[in-house]
Each structure stands twice: as structure tokens, then as C-alpha cells.
Amino acid sequence: MLQTPPSSAPRPPIPLAPSSPPTTPEEIRAAVSQAIAQSQLNEPVIASITLCGPNRQRPIIQAIRSVAWVDVHVLIDTGQPGSKQTVESAVEAARQNGVDYAITTIEWESFGQARTAALQFARQVCSERFSDQRIPLGVIVDTDEILLFGPKPRSALHQLCQRGLTNVSTHDDRGYYSKDRVFDLRKENRARFVGYAHEYTAKALPGAVVADFAFHEEPKSAAQNRQKFERDEVLLLSQITDAVGSALLDLEAVKAAVNRCDKQLSRWYFYLGTTKQALGRDDWREFLQMSADIDEAFPEQAAWCSWLIAKERYARYDAAELKDNAERLAIAAIAAKSFGQYPMAETAWLIGKLHHDRKEYLLSLAWARAASSFVFAPRLNFRELDASRWIYDLLLWNPHCTQTERAAAEQALTEMGHAEMVEVARKNAPKIEVQPPISTG
Numbered sequence: 001m002l003q004t005p006p007s008s009a010p011r012p013p014i015p016l017a018p019s020s021p022p023t024t025p026e027e028i029r030a031a032v033s034q035a036i037a038q039s040q041l042n043e044p045v046i047a048s049i050t051l052c053g054p055n056r057q058r059p060i061i062q063a064i065r066s067v068a069w070v071d072v073h074v075l076i077d078t079g080q081p082g083s084k085q086t087v088e089s090a091v092e093a094a095r096q097n098g099v100d101y102a103i104t105t106i107e108w109e110s111f112g113q114a115r116t117a118a119l120q121f122a123r124q125v126c127s128e129r130f131s132d133q134r135i136p137l138g139v140i141v142d143t144d145e146i147l148l149f150g151p152k153p154r155s156a157l158h159q160l161c162q163r164g165l166t167n168v169s170t171h172d173d174r175g176y177y178s179k180d181r182v183f184d185l186r187k188e189n190r191a192r193f194v195g196y197a198h199e200y201t202a203k204a205l206p207g208a209v210v211a212d213f214a215f216h217e218e219p220k221s222a223a224q225n226r227q228k229f230e231r232d233e234v235l236l237l238s239q240i241t242d243a244v245g246s247a248l249l250d251l252e253a254v255k256a257a258v259n260r261c262d263k264q265l266s267r268w269y270f271y272l273g274t275t276k277q278a279l280g281r282d283d284w285r286e287f288l289q290m291s292a293d294i295d296e297a298f299p300e301q302a303a304w305c306s307w308l309i310a311k312e313r314y315a316r317y318d319a320a321e322l323k324d325n326a327e328r329l330a331i332a333a334i335a336a337k338s339f340g341q342y343p344m345a346e347t348a349w350l351i352g353k354l355h356h357d358r359k360e361y362l363l364s365l366a367w368a369r370a371a372s373s374f375v376f377a378p379r380l381n382f383r384e385l386d387a388s389r390w391i392y393d394l395l396l397w398n399p400h401c402t403q404t405e406r407a408a409a410e411q412a413l414t415e416m417g418h419a420e421m422v423e424v425a426r427k428n429a430p431k432i433e434v435q436p437p438i439s440t441g
Contacts, residue, residue, distance in 0.1 A: 044137045044161045045130040046070045046154065047122045047185070050090060051114055054082030056143040057089040059218050064093035066146040067139060069153050072129065073097070074122040074138070077105040078114060086143065100129070110235070112200075115140075115193035123185040135161050136185040144218040147181070148173055156213065157182065167191060167201065170213045177381040178209055196235040198271045200264065209378075229278045236272040240265065249286050254294055266295035270305060277308070285309050292341070299342040304382040306338030307347050314350060318357075328354055345375035345387050352394055361398050361430075368394045369405075389418060396425035 048067040052060065052075055064073060073094040077087045087103060094101040102125045106117050119138055126136035137157055141147050150156055160168055160182065166189040168182035180201055183191055193199040220228065240248060243262040247253035258265050273287035292305035313331050317323065332354050339347040352367030371391045384390075392409040395401050401409075410422045 043154065043158050044135040045072075045126050046137050046139060046157060047072045047074045047126055049074045049076070049118050049122050049138045049140050050143060051076045051078055051118060052083050052086040052090055053078055053143060054080045054086065056086040060086055060090045060143040061093045062146055062218075063141050063143055064090050065097065066148070067141050068097040068099060070099060070139065072125060073099055073101040074118065074125055075101055075103045076114065076118045076121065077103060078108050079105055080108060102129075110196045110199070112193040112195040115199055116191075119183060119185065119191055119193075123187070126185060137161060138183045138185050140179075140181050140183075141215075142217075144220070146216045146218075148214045148216055150212050153213075156210075160210065168213070169209045170215060171209065173214045173216045174385055176383050176385060179215065181213070181215065194264070195268070196239045197232045198236070198267065200267065226279070229275050232275045233272065233279065233281075236268050236275060239268050240272065249290060251290065251293055254290060258294055263297070266291045266298065266301065269294070270301055273305065274308070277312075285312075300344075300379060300382060303338045303342035303344055303347070306334050306341065307344065307350075310334040310338060310347070310350060314354075323357070328357070343370075343374055343377075344379075344382075345371045345377070345391060346384050348374060349387065349390050349394060353390075356394060356397065359430075361400050364394065365398045365400045368398065389413065389416060389421075393421055393425065396422065397429045399430045 046069075048064070048070045050060065050063060050073070067073070073090065075087055075090050075094075077083050091101055091103070102121070104117075104121045106114060108114060118140075122138045123136060130136070139147065139157075161184065165182075166184040167180050169178045170181050171178045180191075183189070192202045194202045243257045243260075243265060244250075244254055254265060254269075262268075269287050269291035273284050273289075273291060276284035276287060288305040288309055292302040295302040295305075310331050313327070313334070317327050317331060332351055335347045335350045335354070338344065339351070348367050348371035352364045352371060355361075355364035355367060368391060371387075372395070375388050375391055392413050395405055395409045396413075413419065413422050
């Protein structure tokens with residue numbers, strides 16, 4: 001069902017340019033207005049797209065206000081109890097923005113189905129309300145997000161459109177992970193989302209990750225987070241079971257299912273593993289390990305699975321009074337596997353830290369240097385926000401660190417607000433040369 005506000009009547013066609021130059025004031029004014037209208041043909045028409053879930057009345061107002069510069073707000077009533085109240089709040093925010101809006105109601109099946117329906121409806125709205133000579137762009141903004149652009153968002157999106165990109169991903173404002181957020185809505189670039197939860201675009205589209213466009217996600221309470229994780233656990237288990245059956249942790253059965261029906265099973269295993277970890281389930285490692293074992297298409301994700309497992313094991317190893325060398329070697333093997341799958345600063349740091357714990361300072365320094373070379377490397381997803389702090393600290397505690405490295409690490413930590421770490425290292429870090437390491441484990 002399409003609902004439109006009174007101000008959303010179809011716009012009249014733009015007249016052709018006059019055959020002779022304007023001479024009178026009236027003709028000049030008309031020519032200026034016509035030139036402005038003609039220039040708008042070269043700009044994309046931009047629609048914000050929001051799934052209106054239940055009981056999100058307060059956060060959706062901020063979400064809609066963050067995209068007040070769009071041409072139309074497309075609002076999707078998900079048909080769940082409490083979603084209509086969310087839509088009402090979104091409409092009020094749209095009116096305050098002075099921007100047209102359009103509403104449709106869908107029958108909820110999954111996040112993937114809802115996202116696809118939202119893009120299709122936005123395409124319809126742009127086609128009906130705006131000139132077909134303008135490229136329609138859809139900007140997804142969720143109810144718990146605020147989109148962060150530079151000072152000229154429309155100009156930035158226009159430039160992206162001119163580059164021929166059909167979808168644009170952006171990181172959150174911490175640089176931790178990315179989401180697809182901008183879509184070219186023309187039919188030839190039609191995107192389809194799949195997935196019961198943690199949906200993704202099934203069709204590979206020419207795209208890019210844009211640095212000066214980010215989103216800020218509203219923090220959730222502990223109760224809200226747990227509710228979300230419990231919902232996702234059910235949905236992801238259902239998605240995997242539909243493909244694999246009951247043999248959830250049988251590697252051969254899972255690989256067969258990947259080849260047979262679902263190329264993205266590693267994605268669902270990854271998100272189920274991290275969801276179970278957040279809920280404190282005992283089997284979370286098994287699901288992350290399965291994701292790492294079956295993922296050949298997305299090595300960054302496979303490496304991150306191995307990293308999460310190694311990081312948790314190292315935390316337990318480091319807290320133990322008696323250090324088990326066999327456990328140290330096992331952790332190093334997992335970290336090395338992760339680094340081989342996809343070189344990341346985090347795993348290089350962990351291998352260096354394991355060597356440091358054994359006073360194998362030369363090997364530790366080599367891995368710390370490797371980590372520092374990767375810490376600011378571009379990544380699509382998955383980044384430890386404290387990785388640079390860990391690496392600088394590891395360098396400061398190494399007696400073989402050069403004066404230049406030490407000075408740079410001290411400056412970086414001080415600028416990051418960790419001057420106390422610098423002072424502790426100055427007082428306590430080993431200062432004498434040690435014998436070259438014998439162990440290479």
C-alpha cells in the first residue's frame with residue numbers, strides 16, 4: 001500500500017531550452033529557472049530507505065534527521081506489532097525535514113526479503129515521482145543508525161554515481177566493520193538481499209568502500225543486545241539447518257551443502273559463532289572453526305574466525321599462573337594459520353607477544369614490526385580497535401627496539417592518551433641484550 005503526503009504530486013516535465021537568447025527580465029528569469037531545473041537532471045534523485053521495526057519511535061527520529069538532504073524518505077512498515085508507531089515517528093521527522101515520504105507495508109519473512117522489497121519499492125517511488133532522466137539512488141539508514149557524510153552529501157553521491165558504482169559500502173564511525181549502504185536503483189543494477197539475518201547482496205555489483213561516509217550505531221543496553229543475539233541465534237540456526245540438516249558440525253556434510261545450495265554458509269557459521277560467543281554458549285568455537293574451514297571465497301573472514309579463537313585461548317593462557325608450553329604452541333599455530341589466511345596486524349601481534357613471553361625478543365620484534373606494517377592496512381571488516389596500542393606497547397618492551405621505533409611508539413601512545421603505558425615501559429622494560437633465541441616454536 002503506497003501512501004503519499006499532499007505535497008508529493010507528480011512533478012511537471014521540464015520545458016526545452018528557448019531557441020533564441022532571452023532579452024527581457026521575464027525571459028531572463030525564466031531562463032535562469034530553466035537552467036537550474038536542467039542542471040538537476042544531471043544529479044541523482046536520492047531516496048533514504050528505512051525498515052521500520054517495532055518500538056523504535058525514539059531512535060528513528062534521529063535516523064531520519066541524519067538524511068534530511070534526500071529527495072524522499074522511503075519507509076517500510078514491517079507489519080510487526082509496534083511497527084506502526086515507529087512509522088508514525090518517522091513520518092513526523094520527515095515532515096520536520098520538509099521532505100516527501102512514501103510508506104508501504106510488507107509481510108515479514110526475513111531480513112533479506114525485507115531489504116529486497118524495500119529497494120524495489122524505493123525504485124518504484126523514484127520512477128513515479130521524479131524524472132526518469134535522473135539516476136535513482138537508494139541510501140539505507142536503519143532505525144538505530146545515524147549516517148555521517150561530509151559537508152556536501154549530495155555532491156559526494158553524485159560523484160560516486162559518475163564513477164559507475166552500483167553499490168557503496170561504508171564503515172561504522174569506529175572503523176570496525178562495513179555495510180552496503182548506497183545502491184543504484186536502476187533495473188539493470190537490481191540488487192537482491194539474502195539471509196534470515198545478517199543479510200547480504202547476492203549479486204556481485206561494482207562497488208567500493210568510501211572513507212568519508214560512515215554510520216554511527218546507537219548503543220544498545222545489555223538487555224537489548226541479549227534480545228537481539230537470541231533472535232539472531234534462532235534465525236541463523238534455522239538458515240544453516242535448512243541447508244545442512246542436523247549435521248551442523250560435520251565438515252564434509254557442510255562442504256557438500258556449500259557446493260549444493262548455499263555458497264555463503266561460511267557467513268552464517270561465522271555470525272552464529274560470534275552470536276553464541278556473545279551469549280556465552282559453550283559451542284561458539286566450533287561454529288567459528290567451521291566457518292574458517294569452509295571459507296575459500298572470503299579469506300579475511302576465515303582469518304578473523306581463527307583470530308577470535310586464538311585471542312580467547314591466549315587470554316586464558318596469559319591468566320594462568322603456570323604457563324603450559326603445549327598450549328602456547330597451539331595458540332601460536334592457530335595465529336599463524338590466521339596470518340596465512342589473511343595477514344592481519346592482530347595475529348602478527350599475538351605471535352610476537354607469545355615470543356615475548358618466552359623472552360625470545362628478536363623473534364618478537366620481527367613480528368611486532370610485521371604487525372605495525374599491517375595495522376593501518378585497508379580492510380573491509382573486522383578490526384580490533386586497540387590493535388595499534390598493543391603493537392606500540394610490545395615494541396616499547398623489546399630491548400632490541402631501535403631508538404627511532406621507540407620514540408615513534410612513545411609519541412603514538414601519548415597521543416592516544418596512554419602516557420602511563422610509556423612511563424611503565426620506561427621503568428620496567430628489559431634494557432640488556434639477551435642471547436638469540438633457540439626455540440622457533
